Amino acid sequence: MRKYDKVSKFLEIPREAISDTPKITITGFDEILIENFKGILEYEDYFTRISTSLGIININGFNLKLNQMTDDDILVNGKIENLDFENIEN
Amino acid sequence: MLFKSLILFLHGFLYISIEGFFIERFINQCKLKNIILQDLHIENNSFINAKILQSDFREIRHIAKKTKCKVKINKKIGIPFIINKYRKRKIFAIAFLVIAIFILIITNFIWNIEILGNEKISSEEIIELMEKHGISLGKRKKEIDIDKIINSIRLEREDIAWIGIEIKGTNAIISIRETTKMPEMIDKNEICNIVASESAVISKMIIQNGTPVVNVGDKVKKGDLIVEGVMEGKYTGKRQVHSEATILGKICYEKTKSEKYVQFQKTETGNKENKKEFCINNFKINFNKGVSKFENYDTIRSSKKLKIFNNFYFPITINEIAYIEINEEEIDYTEDELVKKIEKELENEMESEFEISKFDESDKVKSIEVNTEEDGITLKLIYEIQKEIGVEEKIN
Numbered sequence: 001m002r003k004y005d006k007v008s009k010f011l012e013i014p015r016e017a018i019s020d021t022p023k024i025t026i027t028g029f030d031e032i033l034i035e036n037f038k039g040i041l042e043y044e045d046y047f048t049r050i051s052t053s054l055g056i057i058n059i060n061g062f063n064l065k066l067n068q069m070t071d072d073d074i075l076v077n078g079k080i081e082n083l084d085f086e087n088i089e090n
Numbered sequence: 091m092l093f094k095s096l097i098l099f100l101h102g103f104l105y106i107s108i109e110g111f112f113i114e115r116f117i118n119q120c121k122l123k124n125i126i127l128q129d130l131h132i133e134n135n136s137f138i139n140a141k142i143l144q145s146d147f148r149e150i151r152h153i154a155k156k157t158k159c160k161v162k163i164n165k166k167i168g169i170p171f172i173i174n175k176y177r178k179r180k181i182f183a184i185a186f187l188v189i190a191i192f193i194l195i196i197t198n199f200i201w202n203i204e205i206l207g208n209e210k211i212s213s214e215e216i217i218e219l220m221e222k223h224g225i226s227l228g229k230r231k232k233e234i235d236i237d238k239i240i241n242s243i244r245l246e247r248e249d250i251a252w253i254g255i256e257i258k259g260t261n262a263i264i265s266i267r268e269t270t271k272m273p274e275m276i277d278k279n280e281i282c283n284i285v286a287s288e289s290a291v292i293s294k295m296i297i298q299n300g301t302p303v304v305n306v307g308d309k310v311k312k313g314d315l316i317v318e319g320v321m322e323g324k325y326t327g328k329r330q331v332h333s334e335a336t337i338l339g340k341i342c343y344e345k346t347k348s349e350k351y352v353q354f355q356k357t358e359t360g361n362k363e364n365k366k367e368f369c370i371n372n373f374k375i376n377f378n379k380g381v382s383k384f385e386n387y388d389t390i391r392s393s394k395k396l397k398i399f400n401n402f403y404f405p406i407t408i409n410e411i412a413y414i415e416i417n418e419e420e421i422d423y424t425e426d427e428l429v430k431k432i433e434k435e436l437e438n439e440m441e442s443e444f445e446i447s448k449f450d451e452s453d454k455v456k457s458i459e460v461n462t463e464e465d466g467i468t469l470k471l472i473y474e475i476q477k478e479i480g481v482e483e484k485i486n
Contacts (some may be wrong), residue, residue: 039118045132066130069121 102168290339300333
C-alpha cells in the first residue's frame with residue numbers, strides 16, 4: 001500500500017503491475033491463477049502452499065496440477081476444496 | 091494456442107518425470123533459472139511429470155544434481171528429434187533434393203502448346219508460325235517476349251484478326267480470332283465490269299447497266315468478262331459506267347462411284363486390348379510387348395501428355411494403343427439395293443462439298459446414270475444447279 005502512491009492511483013495503474021502484490025484470479029471451482037508469486041513451499045496431490053510477498057496461500061483439493069508455471073504466474077488446476085491465506089507481518 | 095504449440099513443435103520439447111524428496115526446491119530452482127515447467131502434476135505421490143523445452147534440459151540436469159532428484163525422459167517430440175532420427179538416411183534426402191531441383195528446372199520451360207479458336211487455319215500451321223517467332227516446345231519461358239511476338243504476327247498475317255498468348259505453368263495457350271474475308275465492295279459511282287465467279291453455262295441475263303459481251307447459252311470460264319462497263323449512246327458517245335446485272339448460270343456438279351455386289355462389312359465383336367507406351371521426345375518405352383492376340387483388328391492410337399494440376403505439363407507423353415477385334419461379314423447386294431446405297435453415299439459427299447441443300451428445289455436438277463457391269467455397278471450422280479455467277483470487278 002505504501003508503494004501504491006497517489007501518482008499511480010491517479011494514472012489508474014493496476015497495483016500488481018508496479019509492485020509485487022499478488023493477484024489471485026479464481027475461475028469456477030477448478031482454476032486459480034496467481035500472479036506475482038515467489039515460490040512453491042509444498043506441492044502434493046491434495047495440498048499446495050504457494051508463497052507470495054504478502055504471505056502464504058494454502059490450497060486444498062484433489063488432483064491439483066500446476067499448469068503454466070512461468071516467471072511470475074502460476075495456474076493451479078484441479079478440484080479445489082478450500083483456500084486460505086497466512087499473513088506474514090512485516 | 092495453435093501458434094504456441096507450433097513453435098513448441100519447431101523447437102522440440104520433452105516430457106520428463108522427476109523423483110526425489112525435495113521436489114518443491116527443484117521447482118523453485120527452475121523458477122529462479124527462468125525455466126518454464128508446463129503441465130506440472132504429481133503422480134502416485136512420488137514423482138512429478140512436466141513438459142520442458144529441449145534447450146532447457148541441460149540446466150535441469152544441473153538442478154536435479156543439486157537438489158538430489160532423479161530426472162527421466164519419457165517422450166521426445168519435435169522437429170530436432172525427427173531430423174536426428176533420419177540423419178543416417180542421406181541418400182533419401184539427396185534424392186528428395188534432386189527431384190525438387192529437377193521440378194524447379196523443368197517448370198522454366200514450355201512443354202505444351204494449346205491452340206484455341208482456329209477454324210480455317212490448321213493447328214500445325216499455327217505451331218509452325220509460333221516456332222518461327224520463338225515459341226516452341228522446350229523453349230525457356232523467360233526468353234519469350236509475348237508483346238513482341240503478337241505484334242510481329244499481327245503485321246505478318248492478315249487472316250489473323252487477334253492473337254493472345256498466355257503462359258500458364260508449362261502450358262502456352264494461344265487463342266486466335268480469324269478474320270472473315272469480306273467481298274470487295276465497290277462504290278456505286280466507280281466504273282466496273284462483271285465477270286464470272288465460276289465456270290458455267292449462262293442461262294439468264296438481266297442487265298441494268300453496261301454492255302453484255304456474251305449471249306445466253308454461252309459457256310464461260312472463271313474470270314471471263316460477261317458485262318463490260320461501257321455504254322454507247324446516240325448522242326453521248328462512248329462512256330464508262332458502273333455496270334449492274336444479274337447473271338444466272340448453270341453449273342454441273344458430278345460424282346462417280348463404283349461398287350461390287352459382294353462386299354465385306356466390318357463389325358466389332360466387343361473385345362478390346364489396351365497397351366501403353368511411354369514416350370520422351372523420341373525415346374519410347376513399351377509396357378507390353380508383341381502384337382495383338384486378335385486375328386482381325388483395328389488399332390486406335392491416342393496420345394496424352396503427362397500433367398499434374400491443370401497447366402503443369404511434363405515433357406513426357408503416354409501413348410495408348412487400343413486393339414479392337416473385328417469380324418468381316420460377306421453381304422450380297424441386289425442391283426436395286428446397291429444403287430440406293432451408292433446414291434445415298436454420293437449425296438452425302440456432294441452435300442459436304444457443294445452444300446446442295448442450300449439451293450431452292452426449282453434451281454436444281456438431279457440426274458443419275460447407272461452402268462451395270464459384270465460384278466458391280468458404276469453410278470454417276472449429276473446435279474445441275476442454277477445460281478448467280480456475276481461478280482463485280484474494278485477496272486484499273
